[in-house]
Amino acid sequence: MARSRNHEEWTKPPPFTQDEYVDSRIYSDEDIFEEELDKIFKKAWIPVCHESEMPNAYDFRTVTIAREPIVMTRGKDMKVRAFLNVCPHRGNMIERRPSGSFLEGSPSGNPRHMTCMFHAWQFDMKGRCVYISRQEEGYQDRLKKQQVGLRELKCEVYFGGFVWVCLDDNTPFETVEQWSAGSLECLKPSLDEEPLEVFHYHKAIIPCNYKLWHDTNCEFYHDYLHYHNRITGFNDSYFARKNMGFDNGHINVGSFEVNYDNYEGFDSRAAISFPHLPPNHWYMIDMFPGVNFNLRGSSLRCDLMTPLGPDKVMIEFRGLGLKSDDEATRQSRIEHHNSIWGPFGRNLHEDLLAVTGQGASMHPRAERRQILHGRHENETIHDENGMRHFYEEWGRWMDRLPADPDQPFLEGDNIKKAAVAAAT
Numbered sequence: 001m002a003r004s005r006n007h008e009e010w011t012k013p014p015p016f017t018q019d020e021y022v023d024s025r026i027y028s029d030e031d032i033f034e035e036e037l038d039k040i041f042k043k044a045w046i047p048v049c050h051e052s053e054m055p056n057a058y059d060f061r062t063v064t065i066a067r068e069p070i071v072m073t074r075g076k077d078m079k080v081r082a083f084l085n086v087c088p089h090r091g092n093m094i095e096r097r098p099s100g101s102f103l104e105g106s107p108s109g110n111p112r113h114m115t116c117m118f119h120a121w122q123f124d125m126k127g128r129c130v131y132i133s134r135q136e137e138g139y140q141d142r143l144k145k146q147q148v149g150l151r152e153l154k155c156e157v158y159f160g161g162f163v164w165v166c167l168d169d170n171t172p173f174e175t176v177e178q179w180s181a182g183s184l185e186c187l188k189p190s191l192d193e194e195p196l197e198v199f200h201y202h203k204a205i206i207p208c209n210y211k212l213w214h215d216t217n218c219e220f221y222h223d224y225l226h227y228h229n230r231i232t233g234f235n236d237s238y239f240a241r242k243n244m245g246f247d248n249g250h251i252n253v254g255s256f257e258v259n260y261d262n263y264e265g266f267d268s269r270a271a272i273s274f275p276h277l278p279p280n281h282w283y284m285i286d287m288f289p290g291v292n293f294n295l296r297g298s299s300l301r302c303d304l305m306t307p308l309g310p311d312k313v314m315i316e317f318r319g320l321g322l323k324s325d326d327e328a329t330r331q332s333r334i335e336h337h338n339s340i341w342g343p344f345g346r347n348l349h350e351d352l353l354a355v356t357g358q359g360a361s362m363h364p365r366a367e368r369r370q371i372l373h374g375r376h377e378n379e380t381i382h383d384e385n386g387m388r389h390f391y392e393e394w395g396r397w398m399d400r401l402p403a404d405p406d407q408p409f410l411e412g413d414n415i416k417k418a419a420v421a422a423a424t
């Protein structure tokens, strides 16, 4: 009997064009990772939280983007703003709590101000410096408060109340609408009809590259992993769902009607489906470089990825419903959400196990592997055109060829025309 493949055969390029596979070093290389933070994450619009998580004046939340600490505040005027969470005096991180309120005073902070605990400089909700301790004694008239405000960041509340931040003042995408390039339109009427509210939040730190989580969100071929999805989907309308690419690397997965009744113990979600959404429909939006909006009829899920290293990602999972929900409706939404997407739900742990397995294989010292993205099925659900679209954009931003990151990126069809070593 013929044997399998030896080392030489295993390391040969696959019988695909160079847009149909990627080199696993893009998931493990330390230098590539650092470059991604600078070239991608410091330039993209990121939905860092939802406005319902800071409902009152003086509420705040903190996050990081590309390791930069950021604080979002809600002013007395109820406007949400974002600032670098860095003191202009000696660079201390001003606020360390994940969330809270500046309304009341604290041992190291005055009411209604952000106070740096180090030397007690204070800032208001608009980021203006309002107090410098022993200002005249130390600085005489050489330093004015106006010269030491916080750095304000581009910030917009958009798409059902998500708070978006961009670190690049000179981004060519002036608004989130421009950045999203039409990819949010399929869900916009459903999310903008009335205010939403976060009812679920948990986070997980997973030993894999952030792009692997993005991949598993945007390709549905892996529904073989999910017994629940096979039982409730896998019919003609499921296989007709289209993957659609938008500018800037974003992707939609088209909708179909899920048959929740086919899964023992589950019921239809039609009665409390989101506004304007056909009953039990299921849309997915995957945004470059690592954000996912997933609306399964009655509950919305949002994944935000914060890359912590080439082989480590923090994923924040949020579940949202309508703010107007009565208690019973909210409880149903929570059950619908948690039974599939909660930490003990039907699907989420399966996805996490799969990407952890990929992470174990693609560790930083691993020999390069070829990761195949070569399925073509008329751009329908099990086609891998969504991933190809994402990695084309990745290559453009990084000026690296995903199939061989030591080579510069080749625009469009040039990838396909590039010489491909025969593997057959």
Ligand code: FES
Binding pocket: 087, 088, 089, 090, 091, 092, 116, 117, 118, 119, 120, 121
């Ligand atoms: S570092 Fe913030 S007041 Fe000195």
Ligand SMILES: [Fe+2]
Binding pocket: 216, 222, 226, 347, 351
């Ligand atoms: Fe999945």
